[in-house]
Amino acid sequence: MRFxxxxxxxxxxxxxxxxxxxxGVKIFDCFIEGAKEGLVTVKNILPSIVxxxxxxxxxxxxxxxxxxxxxxSPLSGITGIPEExxxxxxxxxxxxxxxxxxxxxxxxxxxxxxxxxxxxxxxxGATETTFYAIAVYFGSVxxxxxxxxxxxxxxxxxxxxxxxxxxxxxxxxx
Amino acid sequence: MMMNYVWGAMVVFSFxxxxxxxxxxxxxxxxxxxGQEAISLVIKLTGMMCLWGGIMxxxxxxxxxxxxxNMLRPLFSFLYKSIDKNSLTARAMSMNxxxxxxGLGNAATPLGLEAMRRMQEENPDKSRAxxxxxxxxxxxxAAMRLIPTTVATLRTQFGxxxxxxxxxxxxxxTLLSLFAGVTVAKLISRITSKNKENIFDLRFSKRSxxx
Numbered sequence: 001m002r003f004x005x006x007x008x009x010x011x012x013x014x015x016x017x018x019x020x021x022x023x024g025v026k027i028f029d030c031f032i033e034g035a036k037e038g039l040v041t042v043k044n045i046l047p048s049i050v051x052x053x054x055x056x057x058x059x060x061x062x063x064x065x066x067x068x069x070x071x072x073s074p075l076s077g078i079t080g081i082p083e084e085x086x087x088x089x090x091x092x093x094x095x096x097x098x099x100x101x102x103x104x105x106x107x108x109x110x111x112x113x114x115x116x117x118x119x120x121x122x123x124x125g126a127t128e129t130t131f132y133a134i135a136v137y138f139g140s141v142x143x144x145x146x147x148x149x150x151x152x153x154x155x156x157x158x159x160x161x162x163x164x165x166x167x168x169x170x171x172x173x174x
Numbered sequence: 175m176m177m178n179y180v181w182g183a184m185v186v187f188s189f190x191x192x193x194x195x196x197x198x199x200x201x202x203x204x205x206x207x208x209g210q211e212a213i214s215l216v217i218k219l220t221g222m223m224c225l226w227g228g229i230m231x232x233x234x235x236x237x238x239x240x241x242x243x244n245m246l247r248p249l250f251s252f253l254y255k256s257i258d259k260n261s262l263t264a265r266a267m268s269m270n271x272x273x274x275x276x277g278l279g280n281a282a283t284p285l286g287l288e289a290m291r292r293m294q295e296e297n298p299d300k301s302r303a304x305x306x307x308x309x310x311x312x313x314x315x316a317a318m319r320l321i322p323t324t325v326a327t328l329r330t331q332f333g334x335x336x337x338x339x340x341x342x343x344x345x346x347x348t349l350l351s352l353f354a355g356v357t358v359a360k361l362i363s364r365i366t367s368k369n370k371e372n373i374f375d376l377r378f379s380k381r382s383x384x385x
Contacts, residue, residue, distance in 0.1 A: 031228030038227025054208035061204030064191035112334035125322030125344035156355025167343035
C-alpha cells in the first residue's frame with residue numbers, strides 16, 4: 001500500500017512524459033512554456049493567500065476559534081457529530097494546515113481505529129479547505145462576485161461532516 | 175462579495191476575542207507570523223504551479239488531455255451542459271478532476287486554476303462568477319478523491335491495523351457532500367438567473383466598467 005501511495009505521483013508524471021515523447025512533442029520546450037504560465041498564476045493568487053492565512057492565524061491566536069467551537073458545540077448533539085470532533089469540523093473549511101494538526105491530535109489521543117479516529121479520518125478524506133479554494137480559485141482570475149459559492153461550499157462541508165459520523169456508524173458500528 | 179464579509183468578520187472577531195481573552199500579544203505576533211506563513215506557503219506552491227503548468231502543457235500538446243476529457247464526457251453532459259466538450263476549457267477541467275480523483279492535491283490546484291483561466295476567457299462579465307465556475311469551485315472545495323493518501327499515511331503512522339479501511343465510508347461521505355453542494359449551487363443559479371435582465375444587473379456591470 002505504501003508503495004502504491006508513493007508511486008502515484010511519479011507514475012502520472014512519467015506517463016504524461018512518455019505519452020508526449022510518443023506523440024513527438026518537444027517536451028522540454030513545452031514544459032518551460034507551461035511553467036511560465038504557472039508563475040503568472042502564482043502572482044495572481046498571492047494576495048488572496050496572504051489575506052486568508054493572516055486572518056486565520058489571527059483567529060487562532062486570539063482564541064476566537066475556541067469561542068466559535070464552544071458556540072457551535074450544541075450542534076454536535078443535533079447533527080450526531082461527536083463533540084471531540086467539533087474543533088476539526090470548524091477548522092476544516094478555513095485552514096488546511098490547522099485541520100491537519102488537529103487531526104493528528106485526535107489520532108494520537110483516541111487511536112486511528114477508534115470510532116472517533118475513524119470519523120476524523122473520514123472527515124479529513126471527504127473535505128477540502130473551502131475558503132482557501134474559493135479565495136484562490138476566484139482570486140486567480142480576479143473575480144469579485146463569487147455569488148453563492150461560499151454558501152454552496154459550506155453546505156457541502158456540513159453534509160460531509162454529518163455524513164462522516166453516519167457512514168462510520170454504517171460501516172463499522174459505533 | 176461573500177468573502178468580504180467572511181474576511182472582515184474573521185479580523186474583527188479576532189480583535190474582540192483577544193480583548194476579552196487577554197491574547198493581544200499573541201494576536202499581534204500572529205499578524206507578523208501569518209504574513210510569513212503565507213509567503214512560505216506561496217513559495218511551496220510556486221514550485222508546484224510551475225511543475226504542473228509545464229506537465230499540463232505537455233499533456234495538452236500531446237492531446238492526452240483530449241483522451242481523458244473523452245473519458246469524463248458523461249460527467250460533463252451531466253454537470254456542465256454549457257461547456258463545449260471539445261474545448262480546451264473542458265480538457266483543463268477534466269485534468270483537474272482526474273488529479274483530484276487520484277488524490278494528487280498538489281496537482282489539482284494548478285490544473286484547476288488553469289481551467290478557471292480558460293473559463294474566465296469566455297466569461298462576459300469578468301468580475302462575476304459564471305454558473306459553471308460556481309459548480310466547479312464547489313466541486314473543488316468538496317473533495318473528490320478515490321485514494322485519501324494523506325489520511326492513509328497518517329493512519330499508518332499512528333499504528334492503524336488497516337489504514338485504508340475508511341475508504342468506502344469516505345467515498346459515501348464525499349458523494350453525499352458533492353451531491354448536496356452541487357445541487358444547492360445549481361438550484362440557486364437557476365433561481366437567480368431569472369433576474370438577469372433586471373435593472374440591478376445592468377447597474378452592476380456599469381459600475382465594474384468604471385473600475
